[in-house]
Amino acid sequence: MMDFLSGTFLTLWDGLVNFLINGLTGAAWWQVLIVTLVFTHLTIASVTIYLHRHQAHRALDLHPIPAHFFRFWLWMTTGMVTKEWTAIHRKHHAKCEQEGDPHSPVVFGIKKVFFEGSELYRAEAKNKETLERYGHNTPNDWLEKHVYTGRSRLGVSLMLIINVALFGALGLTVWAVQMVWIPITAAGIINGIGHYWGYRNFEAVDASTNVSPWGILIGGEELHNNHHTYPTSAKLSVKPYEFDIGWMYITILKSLGLANVKKVPPKMAFGEAKAVADEKTLEAIIANRYEVMAGYAREVHAACQREINAVRNKGADISVIKAAGRWLHRDADKVPANVQPQLQQARAEHPVLDKMVTMREELRALWSSTNATRDQLAVDLQAWCRRAEDSGIAALRDFSIRLRSARA
Numbered sequence: 001m002m003d004f005l006s007g008t009f010l011t012l013w014d015g016l017v018n019f020l021i022n023g024l025t026g027a028a029w030w031q032v033l034i035v036t037l038v039f040t041h042l043t044i045a046s047v048t049i050y051l052h053r054h055q056a057h058r059a060l061d062l063h064p065i066p067a068h069f070f071r072f073w074l075w076m077t078t079g080m081v082t083k084e085w086t087a088i089h090r091k092h093h094a095k096c097e098q099e100g101d102p103h104s105p106v107v108f109g110i111k112k113v114f115f116e117g118s119e120l121y122r123a124e125a126k127n128k129e130t131l132e133r134y135g136h137n138t139p140n141d142w143l144e145k146h147v148y149t150g151r152s153r154l155g156v157s158l159m160l161i162i163n164v165a166l167f168g169a170l171g172l173t174v175w176a177v178q179m180v181w182i183p184i185t186a187a188g189i190i191n192g193i194g195h196y197w198g199y200r201n202f203e204a205v206d207a208s209t210n211v212s213p214w215g216i217l218i219g220g221e222e223l224h225n226n227h228h229t230y231p232t233s234a235k236l237s238v239k240p241y242e243f244d245i246g247w248m249y250i251t252i253l254k255s256l257g258l259a260n261v262k263k264v265p266p267k268m269a270f271g272e273a274k275a276v277a278d279e280k281t282l283e284a285i286i287a288n289r290y291e292v293m294a295g296y297a298r299e300v301h302a303a304c305q306r307e308i309n310a311v312r313n314k315g316a317d318i319s320v321i322k323a324a325g326r327w328l329h330r331d332a333d334k335v336p337a338n339v340q341p342q343l344q345q346a347r348a349e350h351p352v353l354d355k356m357v358t359m360r361e362e363l364r365a366l367w368s369s370t371n372a373t374r375d376q377l378a379v380d381l382q383a384w385c386r387r388a389e390d391s392g393i394a395a396l397r398d399f400s401i402r403l404r405s406a407r408a
Helices: 001-021 029-056 066-077 081-095 110-125 128-134 143-146 152-167 171-190 225-231 244-253 279-289 289-313 317-327 336-348 351-368 374-389 394-404
Strands: 060-062 257-262
Touching: 001 225, 029 081, 029 110, 029 152, 029 171, 060 066, 066 110, 066 143, 066 152, 066 171, 081 128, 110 171, 110 336, 128 244, 152 171, 225 244, 225 317, 244 257, 244 394, 257 351, 279 289, 279 374, 279 394, 289 317, 289 351, 289 394, 336 351, 374 394
Parallel strands: none
Antiparallel strands: 060 257
């Protein structure tokens, strides 16, 4: 009898030890790694599709099935409350790069946002005024009131139990990775680097940048300049070489009848050039102003490169114009003070570039003006086109003719 009890105890003990080490699945380390990557990517997809594009910006409607799944998954893997995240993000757009922006590197510094972004989020989540002003139209059902809100620790604790049950001791590592994934990728990379370093397709009013043209690791959020240019768009990629994996998932959900896309980035249409730009032309240009200015920037870059080649062929110094070329297409308030002297020198020495920069500011005034009437703006556009086509600069002439072919 004692031998039977001893054997049973040892068997149970061995089973318990094996469970604690290997979990229910007995998965190898590489299998656990794959599952971890899938789990974290699912969290990223939940943030970008549900919290960001669906809740904060209303760029798409989600069927209750994926909406409830995303909400439940985020509760377990991040402990985030929908209303808090939505309100903080909306405030970020409303106050972008200004005093009051909850997580701007322009306001707090890149180190603060990158390394302490989650702390900034938690601090703003306690601001009742932010939640009341920006947290409207977020879930307020029974689950939100009695399960998710105020019970974040319960959610992440449940995820810990599940991970340990599945993978044993390695489950602790899986859980730790899940807990730091959003603070690093969203709070650090997107809120920090996405307003500090990268490339810009559009001269948005803030400092947003595209961290990478391939939005895979962070669900498409890498295309941050595109998003700040068209914040209500469900699609974040705009260039042929850009890829937004979040949009791919939305497209799949749409094909299954689980999502309804409300808005995507506008695309400028063209027809035959009108003899004279009219109010319809003005309407098309203003509606697609970011694309218009991006096109103008390409012409400025091309003109600058021609000037650089001409200077180089003469054997002269190209350092000033080359340094200035990076900033000629930017709004004046985006040009660093230490670059201004080089910019002014390049414009003084190269009349073509000076004319193109001047004409750029005049074109931008068409939608920057706050007191001009629609009729007056149409007259101003016609005058701009005449000056461009009479300038003797081929790039300006061709650009003006293309503007006259724009359609709303």
